[in-house]
Amino acid sequence: MVYFSGLVGLLLILTAEARIGNSSESSFCTESRECLLYDLVCKNDDYEVRHYDSVKWVSTEEECYFMDKATYTAFGRLFKYITGSNEAGVNIDMTAPVTVKIEEKKKMWASSVFTISFLLPSDHQMTPPQPIDDKVYFTETPDMNVYVRSYGGWMMSLTSGVNSMLLKRQLDKVQATYNKDYHYAVGYDSPMKILNRHNEVWYMVEGEPVCPTSS
Numbered sequence: 001m002v003y004f005s006g007l008v009g010l011l012l013i014l015t016a017e018a019r020i021g022n023s024s025e026s027s028f029c030t031e032s033r034e035c036l037l038y039d040l041v042c043k044n045d046d047y048e049v050r051h052y053d054s055v056k057w058v059s060t061e062e063e064c065y066f067m068d069k070a071t072y073t074a075f076g077r078l079f080k081y082i083t084g085s086n087e088a089g090v091n092i093d094m095t096a097p098v099t100v101k102i103e104e105k106k107k108m109w110a111s112s113v114f115t116i117s118f119l120l121p122s123d124h125q126m127t128p129p130q131p132i133d134d135k136v137y138f139t140e141t142p143d144m145n146v147y148v149r150s151y152g153g154w155m156m157s158l159t160s161g162v163n164s165m166l167l168k169r170q171l172d173k174v175q176a177t178y179n180k181d182y183h184y185a186v187g188y189d190s191p192m193k194i195l196n197r198h199n200e201v202w203y204m205v206e207g208e209p210v211c212p213t214s215s
Helices: 002-018 067-082 157-173
Strands: 020-022 034-036 039-043 048-052 055-064 098-103 112-119 136-141 144-151 182-187 199-204
Touching: 055 067, 067 098, 067 112, 067 136, 067 157, 098 157, 144 157, 157 182, 157 199
Parallel strands: none
Antiparallel strands: 020 034, 039 048, 048 144, 055 112, 055 136, 098 112, 098 182, 144 199, 182 199
16 A cells, blocks of 8 residues: 555656656747646647646746836846746746736726746655745646647737737637636746747636637
8 A cells, every 4th residue: 555655656756757858849938958848739820739747846926017127127137036036046947938817808008917937846846845935926827728829029018918819819719718817928938049939828718628620
C-alpha cells in the first residue's frame, strides 16, 4: 500500500512537470529553456482550441488604464523575484509564455486590474521559494481548454485589443461559449527579439469547445 501511494505520488509529479517541457517541442518558444506545452484539440486559420494541464505561476497585479504601463511595472517586480528577491535567494530560470490577465472593460475610460504572471519552471512547480515582496504571490491555472488567436509583432494595448476583438467575433459567429469576464494576452518573446515574434489571445472555453471549420 505504501509502495502504491509512493508510485501514485511520483506519477502526479511527473504529470505536473510533463506539460512544462523543453522549448524545442514548441515552434515559438525560442528564448527560454522551458515552455508551457499543450495538446492541440483542433485549429484553422481563424483560431485554435488547446488543452492545458494545471500549472503554477508567480504573479502580481497592477491597476492602470493601459496594459503597456501595467506590464512594464509588473514585469520588473516579477523579474526581481526570479533573479534572487525571494526567501531562498535563488535565481529561477525565465520561461515562456508571460501572461497578462485582462478584465473585460465595462466602461471605455475605466481603469483595469492587470494580473501579470511568469510560468514557474518544472523544478519549482511543487515548492517555489516564497516571495519577499508582498505584492508577489503564486497562482494556479486549472486543467483547461482555451480558444487561441495568434499574431505577430509587438504585444501592446492596441494590438492585443484588436486581436481579442477579432477572436470574440469569430467565437460569437460559431456560437461558442467562453468566459467573457476576462481574457489573456500572452507573449513569448523578450523585448530584444525583433523578428518572428509570437503573441496570442486566450479566452477560456466554457462547456464543450467548438472546433473551427475552414472559413
